[in-house]
Amino acid sequence: MTTAAFLLLKIEHAGPARAWLQEILKGDLTTAEEIPREQRERRHACLNIAFTWHGLKALGLDEDALQSFPYEFRRGMAERAHVLGDTGPSAPEHWDFGGKRPGSPPPEDLHLLVMLYARNGDVLRNVLAHQRQRMAAQGLRELSCQHAAHLREEKDGQIFFREHFGFRDSLSQPVIRGFMRPPPSEDYDSPIAAGEFILGHENEYQEKPPSPSVSPRQDPHGRLGPAEHGNRKDLGLNGTYLALRKLEQDVEGFEAFLEQNKALAPIDSEDDAKKKEWLKAKLMGRWPNGAPLKPDQHEAPDLGSHPPSNAFGFVREDAGGLGCPVTSHVRRTNPRDSLAPNPDLSLKMNRRHRILRRAVAYGPSGEEDGKASSGRGLIFMALNANLGRQFEFIQQSWMNHEKAGRLFNERDPVASNHEGGSITLPIKPLRRCVMDLQSFVTMKGGGYFFLPGVKSLEFLAHLQPPAV
Numbered sequence: 001m002t003t004a005a006f007l008l009l010k011i012e013h014a015g016p017a018r019a020w021l022q023e024i025l026k027g028d029l030t031t032a033e034e035i036p037r038e039q040r041e042r043r044h045a046c047l048n049i050a051f052t053w054h055g056l057k058a059l060g061l062d063e064d065a066l067q068s069f070p071y072e073f074r075r076g077m078a079e080r081a082h083v084l085g086d087t088g089p090s091a092p093e094h095w096d097f098g099g100k101r102p103g104s105p106p107p108e109d110l111h112l113l114v115m116l117y118a119r120n121g122d123v124l125r126n127v128l129a130h131q132r133q134r135m136a137a138q139g140l141r142e143l144s145c146q147h148a149a150h151l152r153e154e155k156d157g158q159i160f161f162r163e164h165f166g167f168r169d170s171l172s173q174p175v176i177r178g179f180m181r182p183p184p185s186e187d188y189d190s191p192i193a194a195g196e197f198i199l200g201h202e203n204e205y206q207e208k209p210p211s212p213s214v215s216p217r218q219d220p221h222g223r224l225g226p227a228e229h230g231n232r233k234d235l236g237l238n239g240t241y242l243a244l245r246k247l248e249q250d251v252e253g254f255e256a257f258l259e260q261n262k263a264l265a266p267i268d269s270e271d272d273a274k275k276k277e278w279l280k281a282k283l284m285g286r287w288p289n290g291a292p293l294k295p296d297q298h299e300a301p302d303l304g305s306h307p308p309s310n311a312f313g314f315v316r317e318d319a320g321g322l323g324c325p326v327t328s329h330v331r332r333t334n335p336r337d338s339l340a341p342n343p344d345l346s347l348k349m350n351r352r353h354r355i356l357r358r359a360v361a362y363g364p365s366g367e368e369d370g371k372a373s374s375g376r377g378l379i380f381m382a383l384n385a386n387l388g389r390q391f392e393f394i395q396q397s398w399m400n401h402e403k404a405g406r407l408f409n410e411r412d413p414v415a416s417n418h419e420g421g422s423i424t425l426p427i428k429p430l431r432r433c434v435m436d437l438q439s440f441v442t443m444k445g446g447g448y449f450f451l452p453g454v455k456s457l458e459f460l461a462h463l464q465p466p467a468v
């Protein structure tokens, strides 16, 4: 699917909204159910839905069940701005939705996220028009609609996605044990326990993640299975949490930064493009073509028809970050084997802080608009079973950790919010430092959502709200 629309809706009338849920469960909703390949290939559009905590309340879930959700989800993303580093221009006061900007949809009105994906723009327009008509008739008010489309690159029959700064994206993803084809044997780590991403399954602690539940009273028709603890019913089974962030990318600012600082590259030639590519790669932690960075490598290796490798660690060849800087985006967001006290423990710890990323670019691509447009970025989505231990941890303790690598006042150079700050590039014989780093990414809106499993959706669709 190449193109997408993300709709945020308010549930104005719970009864008709539940009837709409019952309707989409009969066919429109895309589930994880295995279907024959030909059927999958014939599919032209996909539809997924997710609820905020306020949305579950608006649908009629009782207080007892609502309180069984984890703290971060109940608070919502805007209330976690201090943890996520969403300050200054990225603060909720400036968000397009889900924040506190007067006139924009506030978090308590954001109830439902409808994610529509389609093979092309025409299909998307048709599906969108059809769904809009149905939703409007069934007590759902549209608050915002964000279009997005993958920036696709086709090479030797393989398809890659790029993001607006020009890097291939979505190369490194956790493989879920028992649910996905195992990675090639040379990959840097083995598949991750399903319970890191899907509720109701064992996680990397060999236990089931905390799951929301309801009292048996709310489930008179026995649609839900028993919960792990107490005499309760499990609302979480096969569900997950989604952190959605609209991240605006300052492509011109990023390019201007590369232009201004290209002299940092230890490249003895007049080739400015090569120098800028080197600097860009050092900030990201991969070459734009996706190849991992190695010490003493001054230009991107030609990958030929091979996909970029994910089979790398840092400790053996690159402990000091002469290839991939310790503070680069990729090394911060997945330090692999490089955390103290040793590689084995590092890999083990890392497995408890993974996310499944599903990002789609929005706004015109550089080629289309003559490179002069603002309003470009990423609809960033992270799926995980524990928002605090996975998504928030990566953002707070790795991306925004100011003393990572025994440095000072540094954050993720690409994706963090900077107010001053610097980036240090380890280079022989002397490291180089850029002070007063600007933000290249600004947070524009977002929220925390719960994606229920099919059985839980059926339960929600037939929910009998508590008598008042």
Ligand code: HEM
Pocket (backbone or CB within 6 Å): 163, 164, 165, 167, 168, 169, 170, 171, 172, 173, 247, 248, 249, 284, 286, 329, 330, 333, 334, 355, 357, 377, 378, 380, 382, 391, 394, 395, 399, 414, 415, 441
């Ligand atoms: C506009 C903002 C962002 C951009 C442009 C961006 C771009 C990229 C790119 C190009 C890669 C390398 C390709 C790959 O390994 O798949 C990457 C990897 C990654 N990013 Fe981001 N990213 C952004 C925001 C975020 C945020 C907010 C998070 C998490 C809170 C995040 C987490 C990750 C992770 C976990 C990886 C994989 C690292 C690995 O396994 O080696 N990114 N990102």
